[in-house]
Amino acid sequence: MSMHYFANPTRFNRLAGRIQPWAGGLAAILLVVGLYMALFEVPADYQQGDTVRIMFVHVPSAWMAMFCYSFLAVASAVALIWKHPLADLAAKASAPIGAGFTFLALVTGSIWGKPMWGTWWVWDARLTSVLILFFLYLGYMALWQSIEDGQKAAKAAAVLALVGAVNVPIIKFSVDWWNTLHQPASVMRMDGPAIHPSMLWPLLIMALAFQVYFVALLLARMRMELNLRRIRALRLAERSS
Amino acid sequence: MFQGRDIACERGERRIFSGLDFEISPGQALVLRGPNGCGKTSLLRIAATLLKSAAGNLLWDGADVAEAPEEHRARLHFIGHQDAVKGALTVRENIATWSNIRRSAEDRVDAAMAAFGIAHLADTPAQYLSAGQHRRTALARLVASRAALWLLDEPTVSLDADGTACLQRAIMDHRAEKGMVMAATHIELGLDDVEFLQLKPQ
Amino acid sequence: MKPFGAVIARDLRLAVRQGGATFLALVFFLLTVTLFPLGIGPEPAILARVAPGVLWVAALLAAMLSLDRLFQADFEDGSLEQLTLSGLPLGGIVLAKIIAHWLTTGLPLLLAAPVLAVLLNMSDEGFAALLLTMLIGTPALSLIGAIGAALTLTVRRGGVLLSLLVLPLYIPVLIFGVSAIDAAVHGLNAKPHVLLLAALTLAAIPLCPWASAAAVKLSLE
Numbered sequence: 264m265s266m267h268y269f270a271n272p273t274r275f276n277r278l279a280g281r282i283q284p285w286a287g288g289l290a291a292i293l294l295v296v297g298l299y300m301a302l303f304e305v306p307a308d309y310q311q312g313d314t315v316r317i318m319f320v321h322v323p324s325a326w327m328a329m330f331c332y333s334f335l336a337v338a339s340a341v342a343l344i345w346k347h348p349l350a351d352l353a354a355k356a357s358a359p360i361g362a363g364f365t366f367l368a369l370v371t372g373s374i375w376g377k378p379m380w381g382t383w384w385v386w387d388a389r390l391t392s393v394l395i396l397f398f399l400y401l402g403y404m405a406l407w408q409s410i411e412d413g414q415k416a417a418k419a420a421a422v423l424a425l426v427g428a429v430n431v432p433i434i435k436f437s438v439d440w441w442n443t444l445h446q447p448a449s450v451m452r453m454d455g456p457a458i459h460p461s462m463l464w465p466l467l468i469m470a471l472a473f474q475v476y477f478v479a480l481l482l483a484r485m486r487m488e489l490n491l492r493r494i495r496a497l498r499l500a501e502r503s504s
Numbered sequence: 505m506f507q508g509r510d511i512a513c514e515r516g517e518r519r520i521f522s523g524l525d526f527e528i529s530p531g532q533a534l535v536l537r538g539p540n541g542c543g544k545t546s547l548l549r550i551a552a553t554l555l556k557s558a559a560g561n562l563l564w565d566g567a568d569v570a571e572a573p574e575e576h577r578a579r580l581h582f583i584g585h586q587d588a589v590k591g592a593l594t595v596r597e598n599i600a601t602w603s604n605i606r607r608s609a610e611d612r613v614d615a616a617m618a619a620f621g622i623a624h625l626a627d628t629p630a631q632y633l634s635a636g637q638h639r640r641t642a643l644a645r646l647v648a649s650r651a652a653l654w655l656l657d658e659p660t661v662s663l664d665a666d667g668t669a670c671l672q673r674a675i676m677d678h679r680a681e682k683g684m685v686m687a688a689t690h691i692e693l694g695l696d697d698v699e700f701l702q703l704k705p706q
Numbered sequence: 707m708k709p710f711g712a713v714i715a716r717d718l719r720l721a722v723r724q725g726g727a728t729f730l731a732l733v734f735f736l737l738t739v740t741l742f743p744l745g746i747g748p749e750p751a752i753l754a755r756v757a758p759g760v761l762w763v764a765a766l767l768a769a770m771l772s773l774d775r776l777f778q779a780d781f782e783d784g785s786l787e788q789l790t791l792s793g794l795p796l797g798g799i800v801l802a803k804i805i806a807h808w809l810t811t812g813l814p815l816l817l818a819a820p821v822l823a824v825l826l827n828m829s830d831e832g833f834a835a836l837l838l839t840m841l842i843g844t845p846a847l848s849l850i851g852a853i854g855a856a857l858t859l860t861v862r863r864g865g866v867l868l869s870l871l872v873l874p875l876y877i878p879v880l881i882f883g884v885s886a887i888d889a890a891v892h893g894l895n896a897k898p899h900v901l902l903l904a905a906l907t908l909a910a911i912p913l914c915p916w917a918s919a920a921a922v923k924l925s926l927e
Contacts, residue, residue, distance in 0.1 A: 415927065423871065430878075
């Protein structure tokens with residue numbers, strides 16, 4: 264089966280429509296199980312107490328923030344190089360989801376930081392990198408919005424996504440570099456103590472739940488975008504006839 | 505010989521034209537005709553490789569233009585809706601800049617200004633020019649550096665009768681030297697022996 | 707004259723004739739730096755402490771605000787189209803324009819920086835590092851900024867969008883630039899920071915013109 268098999272929008276729409284409820288349902292089940300384990304089964308940390316439970320939302324969101332940007336970059340590369348018609352759709356659809364996860368990672372990080380550091384915000388290397396990633400998402404989405412011609416916007420956004428993808432590791436490295444220069448000696452790191460096996464399972468289940476949720480949301484957004492394009496094409500046809 | 509085979513144009517997800525063939529041999533002029541919105545400008549921009557054709561290909565002496573787009577660009581002059589004339593530079597500087605960038609071997613800037621009747625304005629900053637003189641400065645580029653193919657999009661806009669006559673003479677000289685011309689224009693350029701390409705709205 | 711040089715010469719001549727732009731960037735640089743003592747108080751020790759960061763942030767903003775003239779005017783009057791059709795590879799044209807932009811923006815900022823460093827009471831050990839990092843780092847600002855300038859060409863009132871696209875990408879330049887000066891001020895080895903900054907600029911030289919050229923091509927379609 265060629266890569267272009269699912270390029271047919273109607274076929275994609277049908278398939279995505281079939282997968283979407285299953286993905287949504289699975290995400291809900293995993294989320295309930297994961298949250299139950301995280302909130303009730305995992306023992307409180309001897310140092311951090313119950314606040315450690317925020318980790319089960321914070322860490323998977325931070326992972327997803329990175330994952331979504333990688334997804335966005337790969338989809339943009341596919342759109343630019345192979346001109347796959349669904350790729351720029353997937354890139355556009357994944358950006359707000361990624362921005363959402365990034366925002367969640369920032370907010371939970373801040374809430375977690377309050378009892379740990381005594382302030383809502385610390386210029387910790389990881390939080391700072393996530394904040395900059397958030398700006399990259401915002402720039403990407405703003406560029407999509409500001410160019411009226413859909414095809415031009417798609418290509419410009421794809422170029423920006425690739426430039427961003429090249430820069431993400433550089434920015435990460437520079438922020439780590441900056442942080443080691445300014446690190447006060449006694450700050451506790453976000454990674455906290457080594458993870459106990461009883462915490463690992465709920466963490467992985469939560470990560471999987473977020474991943475499946477991403478798939479469900481991505482399919483929904485892509486279908487919505489396809490339908491919007493179809494409406495626009497109909498309008499154009501109306502005008503020219 | 506410059507050829508287009510099965511050229512198609514899409515703008516904003518709308519097909520403007522498709523399955524279009526054309527052919528220009530040395531010394532020949534091809535005039536594009538058709539109502540507004542039928543794609544004359546788009547076809548010229550495709551011929552200049554500024555726009556990509558949605559199908560088919562362009563051939564220069566049988567070789568695909570897409571293989572070496574820079575070579576193709578070096579052998580054409582494109583006069584579009586915008587004059588690309590800088591108000592801060594004098595007429596001479598404006599014309600000389602472009603022939604420098606296009607690595608013109610010989611100095612034909614004076615000849616170019618004479619050909620378009622703007623020699624007396626040589627040292628006038630272009631911001632003081634009238635619209636017609638502005639246009640003549642843009643058109644003088646055609647003569648200042650040689651190019652085998654001229655792509656002219658409504659070249660007579662804001663030209664008076666004398667300016668149009670200058671352009672006609674320049675085109676005739678160009679064709680006499682085996683140059684090719686592809687032009688979109690509403691008014692008769694008064695040229696003999698011209699082929700027409702009628703574009704139909706789809 | 708070689709076409710590459712001709713493009714640089716053209717942009718320089720236009721910058722000189724139209725004046726203003728370089729002067730405005732410098733005034734902006736000066737003004738921003740002046741705001742800091744007024745904002746955080748005139749204590750010499752505090753100013754000396756923040757001087758490297760303030761100078762680099764102000765230079766960053768001044769360079770960014772001058773980016774719109776890199777392509778915008780040429781895009782609007784059709785010159786960019788003509789440059790594209792000149793037969794030179796588009797990446798080369800873009801690089802030539804970036805060099806001209808640096809000569810009319812980055813270089814004046816670099817020359818003004820020591821004067822402003824005096825105003826901020828920066829310690830003497832930092833001056834060499836300041837000049838060196840500005841010399842190495844400001845070309846990266848023009849190079850990276852060109853991508854943003856090219857991407858926002860077709861956007862009406864793209865200024866705010868341009869800053870949103872470009873400033874996050876400027877962060878590594880800021881970090882390495884400031885850390886080098888800080889190291890020099892504290893009598894530490896500034897070399898690793900300077901080398902990282904140089905690596906950044908060197909990597910940007912081939913990559914940025916290429917990405918900007920892709921964006922310029924897009925805007926002309």
